Amino acid sequence: MIPFLHKLISGKYRPLKRKDSRAGAEEPDHKLLMEQLDRQKAFYENILNKLPTDIAVFDPDHRYLFVNPGAISNEEYRKFIIGKDDYEYAAYRNRPASVADMRRAKFLEAKNSGKEIRWEDTLPDPKGNMITHLRRIYPVYDEHGELSMVIGFGIDITERKKMEEKQAELVKQLSAQNRQLTDFCSIVSHNLRAPLVNMSMLTDFIESAQEPEEQKLLITKLRPVIDNLHATFNELVESIQIRQDLEIQREDVCLGDCLQRTIDGLQTEINKLGAKIETDFTQVEVINYPPQYLNSIVHNLVSNSLKYHHPGRPPLISIKTRKEGEKVILSVQDNGLGIDLVKHRENFFKIGKVFHRHPNAKGFGLYMTKTQVEAMGGRIWVESVPDEGSVFYIEFDNRIKQAS
């Protein structure tokens, strides 16, 4: 059924009809003409119905004049919609009016601007699959410049859309990998090379040293260099493993257990400093996360708080979880040395950055923590006041388990 087309065709043929009636041979010719018209109508209708896009034609009041099966495959619905608008159709199909609102807005935009309007919309198809269409509507005017109809058509771009999303994801991954590669190069060209250079220089000195005492002194200088190389190498291997473990398994990890493991590992240090550790996991006590990452994150933050404690007071570390919408935020607060964020904010989690004069600071810990957090789609940030302390926050993504 395409009434508008019928109207147009009959309009076009009318002069011919009048001429014929004047000739007085109306009856047989009229029948022939009607047959011709029906054939034409069927021909055009067939084309419109077979086009693999969805087509809808509206009158100037946004009522449907025509839809093809590409737009509405069900014949009953297709018949119903003629002469109705999107609101009536939404009510008929028991659908929310939001789609009708959006389409009305686009219709008015095209009608008022007189120009073609394009947009993309994503809606569920009858089977519930999300389908994205690129839609275009444009006004059509008659010979007097009056709006006669608005034609709309849409192309299914779901596949393209999926591809675009995949590509965007890929670009994101690639740029992250590229950044990691830059970090990696910086580790190799500096952090690994530095101890190697030192060892070779020390060896030169040892070889050219005259006194056995001097040689002995030089040899004692080799040990820390080798230890440093060893530690850097291990951390490098560990950080490479994080990158390769993109498919690493998540598990429900109990934060209390995780922290206990850290405390056990750092017990000597905790006792020596008289450190107190408070926890509040009432809001969230279980996080769905790769256990080795969570252990490493908690261990790193707690050991940092101990390492950079304030000399004038025993360390007080407060570890809490908080629910924020779909996300979980873990905070580790201390009363330690703090960091001047005005100077260091940009470099905070960068590799090889060290903010205190501490003999065992290598600038690896926070870099590793950041890598482990971001590898799983989380975020890490810090608030700090020099001489007062620091709070580290980690936001985990929404794959969490509620506290029972």
Next chain:
Amino acid sequence: MYLTRRIIASINCPCQINEFTDGELAISHLTSIGERTELLPDVIFLDLSMPVMDGWEFLKEYSELKPKLKKDIALFIVSSSISPQEVERSKGYRAVTDFLIKPVEKRKIIEIMDNVKL
């Protein structure tokens, strides 16, 4: 640091060596010298990788301080980094005389010290 000092000492140059373990300590030393130009160094050897204030941060502050220092000080970056980006970056600082990659040969230090005497 121990090694660089040792190399400089090994050329038997009649000079005094002041060491600072990070940029901040070096900057506060230079600031404290103030008007006493005779206490300013002839040459600065700057490592890039240091705690608290690294070599780049030192360069930024030093560049601001330099116009006030009434002495032409040569500054050599001494780094074990072989990254071309860092060499390129160092060229952005007018205060930098040259970029030396560790291990620095004794010859190079002798050359630098000879130039200072001229």
